[in-house]
Amino acid sequence: MEILKDLQARGLIQQTTDEEGLVKHLREQTVTVYAGFDPTADSLHIGHLVPALMLKRFQQSGHRPIGLIGGGTGMIGDPSGRSDERQLNDEQTVQYFSDRIKQQLARILDFDQGENAAIAKNNADWLGNLTLIEFLRDTGKHFGINYMLAKDSVQTRLENGISFTEFTYMILQSYDFLNLYEKENCTLQIGGSDQWGNITAGLELIRRTRQNGEEANVFGLTVPLITKADGTKFGKTAGGAVWLDPEKTSPYEFYQFWINTDDRDVIKFLKYFTFLTMEEIAELEQALETAPEKRVPHKRLAEEMTVLVHDEAALAQAKKITEALFSGDIKALNGKEIEQGFKDVPTTELVKEEKALIDLLVEAKISSSKRQAREDIQNGAIYINGDRQQALDYQLSEMDRIDDAFTIIRRGKKKYFLIKFL
Template sequence: MSQFNLIRILHDRGLISHITNEDNLNKLIQNNSISLYCGFDPTEESLHIGHLLPLITLKRFQMAGHKPIVLIGGATSLIGDPSFKKKEREFNSSNNVNIWTKKISKQISCFLDFNCSENSALLLNNNTWFKKINILSFLRKVGKYFSINTMINRSAVKQRISRTDQGISFTEFSYNLLQAYDFFILHKEHQVHLQIGGADQWGNISSGMHLVNRKTKKKVYGLTIPLLIQSNGMKFGKTESGTIWLDAKKTSPYKFYQFWINIEDSQIYYFLKMFTFVSLLEINIREKNRYINNQIINDKIFLARNMTRLVHGEEQLLAAERITEFLFLKKINHITKSDLEQLQQDGIPAIKIHKVKDLQEALVLSSLSMSRTQAKKMIFANSISINTQKINKNHIFENQDKLFGKFTLLSRGKKNHCLLCW
């Protein structure tokens, strides 16, 4: 069916961590249109950039003619996946899960085509089948196919069992069976042959393949994608610090744009391959020429533009670029009120100002200076700016200093800023 080797492309782009029976899976998707799925538990109101890789991988399968199914874990999110978590998650209320399901479903709809005939994407919720099954029936239909010995030897479980301070509850321990049952139901009702997920899902995916095989004697497949790791070595997750959310109200488009601008040089071409649909040929040429005329900086901008456009659209990309020019290139003419509201949200430090005597006091309140004496020295050293304009004497704030009657950008040098919000 496919005119190109999708598995080879995924390998070349660094999108495969684990894969089962690669040759057989490759033959299957080369000659047939298959259904595949990936699950997302609504344990927060937004997805984050760690979810982009499975979504983009689903999109690649859809572009190759296959049918992607997104499974929202309306039931499993009430339990919480323990995979490689240091401690048990706090339980979420059913009401929150329902609200978060709607928000996450809306986000997902932006990445896949749900109206393209035979391989249109499908959005399902596992609460549909779990609310119909009782515990005795589940244990008889599912539990009997799993060995405790095998389950406790899975790395995600073993890691928790070995901890004397936390351990693992039976509730969390059962999550593996719930996800396995998802795969069985989707195979039975939607002919799903492949489950994809992050590398930390390998144990859960393996259990699903095992259950399908035991109950149907059919062979299904699993594929995992490398986890996106932060600079501190932690994975990007909803419960981790430093999360970059896809919801503009939780992470502004400007901050999202700046995340990609500020990645390490060694990650640029790795991320271009994984996250974008730019051809491998173009990426390889860019990497080869990275040290010519500061090309590496241009490639970071290229990546940031691609990712911000993908997640937030062209309009918000332009806003992020306006804010960047305002802060770093001192271009103030095209800045908008909504741009400054993004800065107030999370772009730079911001403080609310009611009354302030002068510039020296503002520098101290904004933590750009430790004292009025130091602030005075900075001002006379010509290192302080108000709304991108250099100030070399003490200054009393006036209405003309308040952009849109509300905001004043206070800067020390090129990189230290604070937004005064009147």
């Protein structure tokens, strides 16, 4: 299936500047396509996955992707999709963030695939060398104030105010497209629908700077901003953003995010994020309709995404933790898996020594008092590493420590507590 037809079938095209021309362009040659990623944190989050995976889809179709890291524009701040100005980071921080993002893009794109191997660029390499006078004379003169004010990214900020710094962001992103067009023969920019104004501004700059009436065969394409059926923001959980960095969002948490997808969203997300064929997705949609309780498409989505962003070993670990928590077999987990699976439960740190269970329950605020602790034990409400414990005189020892570091106490059916031994 041609790349644009596949993207349309998946609902991944919001806007194109010239759909008919782009179809012809993609059929006739290997096209260089880019998407930008500003380094506003030390990790990408799942909101960045759609443009990153769009690059991967184009690469799999024989085209050449560029992952553009905004080491320069990241010093300015993109006003698109925001109601207030970003907090600016210093140059050293932005460079560190840029290096981390480059590493993450290398997990998604193939940088060693012959003629259409992906490349990573950092716009600090050219924006950082521009002088103010050069920028204003050669680039700024092509942008009318009325033209810029009409763009949605600026319009939505006028009421709350926009600084001149952020106002120039559109010009800087346009300069990126011009630079990549001239140096890398890049003729297609993709981004979220909130980037439409910046993308079309780049096309206009390229056309305006052509010499002797030369035509510029360049295009823009946007993907829809992702929304969830329940109205909440995609990619956010009670604990914050879902990051691609396993140190910020563990593979288990990542897997759980996807497996808990709303039934109303799961098929859409399979189309957006996975590389399953439309026929495979149709079968999963049928499984959802005939046996929703089995959550077959949810499991497949979680598996595909965990392997894509992490690897098979991370998926196996995430599934192991999930099964252990479901079955109550906590002792099947090792220390690292305990840390992942119980990252967000109430945690108490203790020294390594024997301690009466009753005293521990009170100290860790699992039971409100010694009297309540005795009742909880006698009523069979207390579990140590998955095993019920009803002995009032029970002493916790090193035998109860997983990897000599952790003990999991459960009170009732679902209330977990982590004891971490120092």
